[in-house]
Amino acid sequence: MNAAPKQPAPLAFGPPPETIQFWKRLVREALSLSPATPLYVFSSAPIAKRISELDAALIAAGFKSEIKNLKSQIGFRHWLSCKTQPVALLLRWWRAQGRGIEVVSEFELRAALAEGFAPEHILINGPAKHHWLPQFDLPELSVNFDSRAELDALLPLAKKLNWRLGIRLLTKEEFDPEHPQFPTQFGFAPDEAVAALNKLLRANARIETVHFHLRSNLPSAQSYERAIVEVAEICRAAKFSPRHLDLGGGVPAPQIRTRSGKVYDGQFGLDAFAQRLRQAAKLFPGLREIWLENGRFISSSSGVLVVKILDVKGRRGLRHLICDGGRTLNALMSVWEQHALIPLPERSGAQILTAVCGPTCMAFDQLARLALPRALRAGDHLIWLDAGAYHLPWETRFSHGHAAVCWQDETGLRLARERQRFENWWSDWK
Ligand SMILES: Cc1ncc(COP(=O)(O)O)c(C=O)c1O
Missing domain, CATH: 2.40.37.10 (Lyase, Ornithine Decarboxylase; Chain A, domain 1)
Incomplete structure (x- = not known):
């Protein structure tokens, strides 16, 4: 007993x-x-609060807001992570503010379209999308390729429909949090990434974005910084200057603890995050915008x-x-x-x-x-x-x-x- x-x-x-x-x-x-x-x-009130906290930190670090659109320096843009909280009224509320949405599946894309998002305000992420995306004839989408097979299958359509393209990179900072010795299944490894960027550049595709998503509840801003340094090296090797650096999500949710009592955002300061980002952005000549897809931080x-x-x-x-x-x-x-x-x-x-x-x-x-x-x-x-x-x-x-x-x-x-x-x-x- x-x-x-x-x-x-x-x-x-x-x-x-x-x-x-x-x-x-x-x-x-x-x-x-x-x-x-x-x-x-x-x-919606706590979401508005989180967005304004993040905005304040980014603006204080020297970025310009997507909404205010000041004519100086590098901008930033928040995409709503649809998978995090697929609530129709949230999508409507978010769209009414002129912001874009990030989707990772056919259903999420259909939901975004049903709620009135214009294709140029939709960013498509996620693996194996060459199996469902070709059925949509939507010009001006933003699409981040996740693999070589996806790129090969979707490139002709991307050129025809003038998609704004990116590739997702698997940096050393991205691993399975439950088994850190293993990488995740997402994105292009560095050597594949250089080859993919070269192919897109040779094909005269509209390649503008480099993307990573490290994992949820990152303990500190240093992981972003290290990943950005790696991404900058890959871009240099490929002779590619991205217009957009898409950081995915990962900023930890406030107030929440692990089952053993550790505060998830204990070491994570928004100001330090924004300052490190501002420094790291200098590694990319020609960069126009930082893209953020935070789910947990924005809506938990x-x-x-x-x-x-x-x-x-x-x-x-x-x-x-x-x-x-x-x-x-x-x-x-x-x-x-x-x-x-x-x-x-x-x-x-x-x-x-x-x-x-x-x-x-x-x-x-x-x-x-x-x-x-x-x-x-x-x-x-x-x-x-x-x-x-x-x-x-x-x-x-x-x-x-x-x-x-x-x-x-x-x-x-x-x-x-x-x-x-x-x-x-x-x-x-x-
Ligand atoms: C590509 C991508 N972007 C953004 C997010 C949102 O992540 P988080 O809720 O940790 O901010 C995820 C979550 O899985 C993701 O896979």
Whole structure:
């Protein structure tokens, strides 16, 4: 028999009180609009805040903003990482600001087109796109090639449709984070990259961009700097001067911790990042723009997951809250991450080590294990913060349907998606 745990885990670490108040107010409003849980609540306000923080750092370092379009120096451009948070109302809100979107699949491209993005505001990334991109006859797309086979297959179309081309480079800074001894499957290795750039230059293609995406939650800006130095060497070897340096994503999400308690963005300063970038940009004569595709940093704090406690159990010193949503259905990120968890209504008094579980039949389905008030009871809600990145796209239909979604922007709060009904859950089958 397992021994009872002696020490309660620390209480959920706290975001600033104004953030807690913001979400409590919005969640109350959302629950009156859509009482069914699990429920995601998303808002544009935290996204606007993150963009302005990043903009301020980049402008202070000497870059010019894509929106203000000042006539000096190198500019920068934010692309919305569609895969991170594929919410129609977010795409509409983003497009209304005149910004572009980054997509990596046929469905994401169709979503961008359905939401009215013009092809010149769409950037296509991702592997093996020669298997689906030729069906679209879209001029002026931005396309970053990922492999030799892709380049060979798509080059004639790229020339015909005047695509703005780039290639993704596999630098030494890019590796599988779970097995750092192995590289990822993406992009051109340095020798392949020089050959690919030479081919594109010889073909008189509109090659303008070099791209990398290192990985998520980079611990410091130094990885970008080292990758940029490598990219500059490849460009020199190929006698190529890019107009755009596309850094992908990777800036860590604020407030989030690893399961062992380390703060992801602890060492990452936006000002240092921008300053290093400004220095590194000098390695590229002719560079006009830095492109950024940050997903997690931009949108993780723009959403919460709301679940309801359905049942309560206590055994061997651990209290279990069985909720109607959790890791398996709504928050796969909880495998790696700890987020703040806020009870609604507030409950005070003694705390006890508590496992917050979802409703599926898997011990894996555990959103968090931490000290929570003993007074929590069935019918109470729990708000899991920072659910605005990679929660919705990793949602499952495991024994249950998809959650409802509310969205708030300058026009107010709306139900963006109803909770999935049984008819819809089962109707795909022939
Ligand atoms: C090509 C590319 N760009 C941007 C992103 C967004 O990354 P992050 O959410 O870490 O900023 C990803 C994530 O996988 C990616 O593959």
